[in-house]
Amino acid sequence: MTQQKTKSPSTPHLPSQGNRDFRNRTKRDRNPPDAQRTISRGAPQLQVGSASAQPCLILKAGREKFLLRRHPWIFSGAIERVDGAPVSGDTLPVRDAAGNFLAWAAYNPDSQITARVWSWRENEVIDAEFFRNKISNALAARSGFNLARDNNGMRLIHAESDGLPGLIIDQYGDVLVLQIGSAGAERWRDIIADILQELCKPICIYERSDSDSRALEGLELRNSVLRGTLPDNVEVIENGLHFNVDVAAGQKTGFYLDQRDNRALTETLARDKEVLNCFCYTGGFSLYALRGGAKSVLSIDASADALRIAAENLTRNSLDASRAEWQEADVFQALRTLRDQGRKFDLIILDPPKFAPTAAFAEKAARGYKDINLLGFKLLRPGGLLCTYSCSGGISEDLFQKIIAGAALDAGVDAQIVHHLHASADHPVLLSFPEGAYLKGLVLRVAG
Ligand code: SAH
Numbered sequence: 001m002t003q004q005k006t007k008s009p010s011t012p013h014l015p016s017q018g019n020r021d022f023r024n025r026t027k028r029d030r031n032p033p034d035a036q037r038t039i040s041r042g043a044p045q046l047q048v049g050s051a052s053a054q055p056c057l058i059l060k061a062g063r064e065k066f067l068l069r070r071h072p073w074i075f076s077g078a079i080e081r082v083d084g085a086p087v088s089g090d091t092l093p094v095r096d097a098a099g100n101f102l103a104w105a106a107y108n109p110d111s112q113i114t115a116r117v118w119s120w121r122e123n124e125v126i127d128a129e130f131f132r133n134k135i136s137n138a139l140a141a142r143s144g145f146n147l148a149r150d151n152n153g154m155r156l157i158h159a160e161s162d163g164l165p166g167l168i169i170d171q172y173g174d175v176l177v178l179q180i181g182s183a184g185a186e187r188w189r190d191i192i193a194d195i196l197q198e199l200c201k202p203i204c205i206y207e208r209s210d211s212d213s214r215a216l217e218g219l220e221l222r223n224s225v226l227r228g229t230l231p232d233n234v235e236v237i238e239n240g241l242h243f244n245v246d247v248a249a250g251q252k253t254g255f256y257l258d259q260r261d262n263r264a265l266t267e268t269l270a271r272d273k274e275v276l277n278c279f280c281y282t283g284g285f286s287l288y289a290l291r292g293g294a295k296s297v298l299s300i301d302a303s304a305d306a307l308r309i310a311a312e313n314l315t316r317n318s319l320d321a322s323r324a325e326w327q328e329a330d331v332f333q334a335l336r337t338l339r340d341q342g343r344k345f346d347l348i349i350l351d352p353p354k355f356a357p358t359a360a361f362a363e364k365a366a367r368g369y370k371d372i373n374l375l376g377f378k379l380l381r382p383g384g385l386l387c388t389y390s391c392s393g394g395i396s397e398d399l400f401q402k403i404i405a406g407a408a409l410d411a412g413v414d415a416q417i418v419h420h421l422h423a424s425a426d427h428p429v430l431l432s433f434p435e436g437a438y439l440k441g442l443v444l445r446v447a448g
Pocket residue numbers: 251255256259279280281282283284285300301302303306329330331332351352353
């Protein structure tokens with residue numbers, strides 16, 4: 001197992017890893033050599049408190065507001081000082097300027113999000129039992145979704161919104177894919193894998209901790225089997241449709257489970273329509289549209305690998321290949337070509353990748369969304385439907401709607417919103433963590 005400057009997660013009782021151990025520390029534990037101190041390698045410049053004090057994060061006066069509202073992130077700018085000698089991944093108490101307890105949080109000096117909250121309860125112990133409870137609760141919540149019959153795929157853990165910051169677990173049949181995006185979850189990785197093994201009994205737990213955001217957290221990239229053996233063929237069944245999932249090389253954890261309900265809606269809208277599916281990936285929306293009786297579906301994506309799997313998925317589901325056309329192209333360019341060719345469609349799906357990971361990218365992202373949506377509106381026949389999505393955490397629902405309104409105006413069309421859409425129920429959004437609502441969609445009908 002590769003770790004950075006962390007202690008083994010299999011020894012949770014080492015000092016500074018949890019409050020129970022922290023309370024039981026010996027004098028020697030409280031005075032580690034200065035050389036062991038990990039203070040910001042990256043951007044955040046944290047004020048270092050007394051090295052001999054008990055490890056603790058002290059917030060600047062007035063900066064406890066977000067925590068009191070139960071937002072689970074502590075940004076570097078809110079921290080007055082770091083006491084003790086904590087290292088990345090340690091669990092620390094967070095206190096306000098007056099010394100009042102606020103939360104237990106996982107520390108990461110290399111991230112702008114310098115700590116992520118595990119618990120708001122002072123007497124909580126962050127240990128294997130804590131993770132077993134959190135994971136059991138998340139599984140129990142999902143057992144009520146009644147997805148069992150025609151589905152074998154589900155997001156089991158949705159990070160902050162399930163109380164486990166930085167941890168994502170997606171299930172594809174008897175394969176679990178784990179993605180870790182925080183130093184805190186990284187510390188507990190093997191314990192989490194043990195618990196998943198015990199509770200879910202998968203044949204494989206595959207780790208896809210290779211997203212760009214890991215670099216921002218100072219974590220190395222990992223893409224490999226964590227437990228068991230990866231079968232040659234991983235398949236997800238979604239509302240009775242079968243999709244091949246490339247867990248090792250596909251995007252994210254291999255499949256976009258968050259669009260399950262929205263794809264099902266598309267099926268109900270597609271009968272006898274000429275459909276254009278942009279950013280089609282492995283053909284999700286395309287297959288639903290075909291099953292829903294679309295006259296034709298043109299699907300565009302820049303990834304040849306995704307398109308190869310998409311074509312396989314079509315065959316796998318015995319859908320009529322003569323109604324499907326796949327095009328490998330840059331959507332921004334392809335939409336212009338279709339416009340110049342005078343092509344028209346009845347139903348257009350735009351599900352681009354994340355243009356704005358954070359609000360800092362919002363302006364540039366807004367231009368991208370406006371561009372493709374404006375072109376989308378122009379390619380629709382009167383009375384046509386535009387199903388448009390944004391998975392950018394940095395673009396709010398309100399801003400997205402404004403961008404689409406601007407695109408319609410510039411395209412010279414009047415349009416109505418007929419559906420407001422979000423991620424499926426296995427991607428819940430913690431009320432105090434609006435960032436969890438990253439996926440938003442609109443179905444718009446242009447005037448006839
Ligand atoms: N709608 C899909 C998920 C889309 S993910 C589903 O339901 O599964 C976004 C897709 O956009 C990826 O497949 C990626 O390859 C593709 N992509 C990213 N930039 C692109 C571009 N400029 N032109 C075409 N495709 C692009």
